[in-house]
Amino acid sequence: MRLLICNGSPRGKGSNTALLLKHFTDGFSAYSENSFETAYLMRTKEHAAIAEKARRAQAVIIAFPLYADSMPGIVKEFIETLGAPPPKGRAKKQREFPPMGFIVQSGFPEAVHSRCVERYLEKLARRLNARYIGTVIKGGVEGIQDRPAYFNRRLFMAFRSLGRHFGVTKEFHPITMKKLAGLERFSAVSKFFFRLLATAGLFDSGWNKILKQNGAYERRFDRPYQP
Amino acid sequence: MNIVILNGNPDPKQKDPDRYINALGADLSAKGHSFQSFQLRDMEIRQCSGCWSCWIKTPGLCAQRDDMPLIYKAVMAADLVIFSSPVIMGFMSALLKRANERFIPLIHPYIALVEGECHHRGRYDRYPGIGILLHRGPDTDDEDIAIITDTYRRVAINFRTALRCAFTTDRPISEVSHAIADL
Numbered sequence: 070m071r072l073l074i075c076n077g078s079p080r081g082k083g084s085n086t087a088l089l090l091k092h093f094t095d096g097f098s099a100y101s102e103n104s105f106e107t108a109y110l111m112r113t114k115e116h117a118a119i120a121e122k123a124r125r126a127q128a129v130i131i132a133f134p135l136y137a138d139s140m141p142g143i144v145k146e147f148i149e150t151l152g153a154p155p156p157k158g159r160a161k162k163q164r165e166f167p168p169m170g171f172i173v174q175s176g177f178p179e180a181v182h183s184r185c186v187e188r189y190l191e192k193l194a195r196r197l198n199a200r201y202i203g204t205v206i207k208g209g210v211e212g213i214q215d216r217p218a219y220f221n222r223r224l225f226m227a228f229r230s231l232g233r234h235f236g237v238t239k240e241f242h243p244i245t246m247k248k249l250a251g252l253e254r255f256s257a258v259s260k261f262f263f264r265l266l267a268t269a270g271l272f273d274s275g276w277n278k279i280l281k282q283n284g285a286y287e288r289r290f291d292r293p294y295q296p
Numbered sequence: 297m298n299i300v301i302l303n304g305n306p307d308p309k310q311k312d313p314d315r316y317i318n319a320l321g322a323d324l325s326a327k328g329h330s331f332q333s334f335q336l337r338d339m340e341i342r343q344c345s346g347c348w349s350c351w352i353k354t355p356g357l358c359a360q361r362d363d364m365p366l367i368y369k370a371v372m373a374a375d376l377v378i379f380s381s382p383v384i385m386g387f388m389s390a391l392l393k394r395a396n397e398r399f400i401p402l403i404h405p406y407i408a409l410v411e412g413e414c415h416h417r418g419r420y421d422r423y424p425g426i427g428i429l430l431h432r433g434p435d436t437d438d439e440d441i442a443i444i445t446d447t448y449r450r451v452a453i454n455f456r457t458a459l460r461c462a463f464t465t466d467r468p469i470s471e472v473s474h475a476i477a478d479l
Contacts, residue, residue, distance in 0.1 A: 080346045111343070134346070138450040142343050142394030145387060152385040177414045185447040192386055192439060255412055263409055276405045279352045291356040292420055294365075294402065296373035 070239060072097065072105040073126035075119065077133030077144035081111045085210045086132050086174060092225040093130075093172075096232025103236045110143045116150040123151065124164040128202070128239055131190075134210075135175035139186045151197060168239060169194045170202030176211030180250040183208070203241045205231065206250045212275065298330045299476065300374040301429070302367070304381035304392025306337050313382050313431040316465045320429075323473040332370055339363040341395050350401035356419055358401045367395065368402065371424060376460060376479065379448065380429040386440040387447075388430075399455060410453060418456040425460035425479065426452040429472075432464055 074094065078084035094105055106126075108119040110133075123129045133144045140148070155163050171190045173183045183206040194201035213221055227249055234242040255263060266272065280286040301321070305313040314335075321331040340362040349359035358364060371377050379396065381388040388396070404417040428448050430441060445462045452459040460479050463472045 078346070079343050084346075136344065136346075137393070137397045137399065138447050138454060139387070139393065142390050142397055145385075145393045146390035148385050148387075149390055179413060181413060182450070185443065185450060189387060189443050189447070192443065196386060196435070255409075255414075260409060260412060263414075267408070273406050276352070280355075283353045285353055285355055288355045290404075290419070293356045294368045294372040295420060296369075 070103050070236065071125075071127045072103065073119075073122050073129045074105055074107045075110055075123070075129065075131040075144075075147065076107055077110045077131055077141055077147070079111050079136075079141055079143060080134075081109050084134070085213055086134055086172070088214065089172065089174060089207070089210070089224075089228050090132055092228035093232035093235075096229035096234075097236040099233050100236045110147045113143055113146055116147050117156075119147065120150045120153075124166060126167055128168050128170070129166070129199075130170045130172060130202075132172035132174070135173055135177075135183055135186065138182065139189065148193065166197045166199035168200035168202050169197070170235075170241060171204040172207070173204060174207045174210040176209070178209040178252060179255065180206045180208055180253050202239065203246065205241055205246055208251065297375045297477070297479070298373060298424075299324060299332070299376045299378065300367075300370045300424070301331070301333045301378040301380055302392060302395055303333055303335050303337075304379065304389045304395065305431070306384075306389050306391045307382075308337065310382060313380065313465060316431070316469065317380060317429070319469050320473055323469055324476060327473065327477050329477065332374075334367055334370070336391050336395055339366075341391070341398065343394055344397040344400065348405075351405040356401050358398060360398075364395070364398050367398075371399075372402065372420060374424040376427055376476065377424045378427040378429050378461075380431075382431040383433045383436040383440055383444070386436070387444060396451065403454070403456065410456075413453075415454050415456075423455055423457040425457055426455060427459070427461040427476070428463070430462075430464045432466065 074090055076086055078086040097103055133140055173186055175182055187204045190204050191201050227245055231245045280289050301317055303317055317333055321333055324331045342360045342362050347359055350357055379392060381392040402419055404419045406417040407414050408417045449459045
């Protein structure tokens with residue numbers, strides 16, 4: 070299978086999205102007949118060429134971080150290119166899109182944040198007349214590059230397993246998807262513990278550490294646009 | 297009421313959405329409201345690079361040097377901010393989306409439980425309400441409108457405010473203006 074991966078992170082090659090994709094493609098490449106190419110959507114000038122590659126691939130995966138409850142602007146720009154009519158002078162009839170899958174990762178721990186964009190992506194595949202493979206949702210991703218390796222072991226294993234299965238079936242394994250999506254919303258018990266830990270300042274401490282390193286801690290509550 | 301509208305129509309050849317917004321502004325001004333419209337396509341608005349300078353280096357200030365500070369000032373002084381866009385490929389334009397993402401300097405990195413979910417804490421004490429004004433494209437259906445509306449309901453929660461109104465430009469201007477004035 071020839072797979073085109075579109076990395077929709079504005080952080081590009083150093084992004085968390087790229088890191089998750091690396092493990093996905095490690096699994097995918099377990100079969101020697103599989104090949105993939107990664108396109109970076111932050112290179113907006115290349116969108117038309119990437120869209121053409123998408124039409125020629127046997128499957129397309131678009132992966133991005135959740136930005137303001139949806140896809141980053143560069144991803145929306147690419148989607149607008151996918152929907153654009155063929156350039157003048159080209160044949161009216163364009164090649165059909167291959168099956169499309171999506172990976173959405175976010176900093177929030179719960180999957181519920183990504184459900185709206187999931188609805189959008191399912192509709193997008195229909196709009197493009199492409200088979201919808203599915204949307205993999207993974208929360209709690211922010212900061213994974215600062216964590217000790219053992220912390221990410223299971224996460225990366227799950228992405229490799231997702232990639233391996235995809236490499237054979239052109240499908241996302243439903244059980245792996247469910248495992249990755251994890252918690253949909255906090256239960257009453259987790260809300261209780263969240264409040265307990267929040268009161269202890271546990272969630273702010275990570276931010277405070279970086280703010281202090283940057284000498285910005287004292288200014289953390291600044292309101293430069295207060296009317 | 298102080299109303300700010302972000303016009304995310306990327307195409308100057310598409311006159312209808314701009315005409316609608318101008319007429320709506322005139323109507324609201326005549327009712328005594330303050331109305332400011334930003335034509336996003338004529339402004340320099342860069343993609344958020346995800347650098348988080350606005351959270352961890354220069355709290356509240358974006359590292360990019362472009363026209364966003366004009367919008368930040370107007371938004372924080374407003375009572376209602378309307379995100380307006382033609383529906384393109386079932387969603388707000390990339391232009392509007394780009395401006396929308398650049399709102400993160402206005403909130404705080406700390407996380408709090410809001411409506412039982414994790415959301416960012418506010419940076420300011422008070423935020424304007426949010427509205428959306430959509431211009432249907434030839435391929436827009438009610439499902440698209442519902443997806444955008446539900447998304448902006450969540451955008452509003454993350455902006456520590458609420459979605460106060462959602463309109464499409466097929467509704468008469470006087471009716472929309474009246475509904476906004478009644479908020």
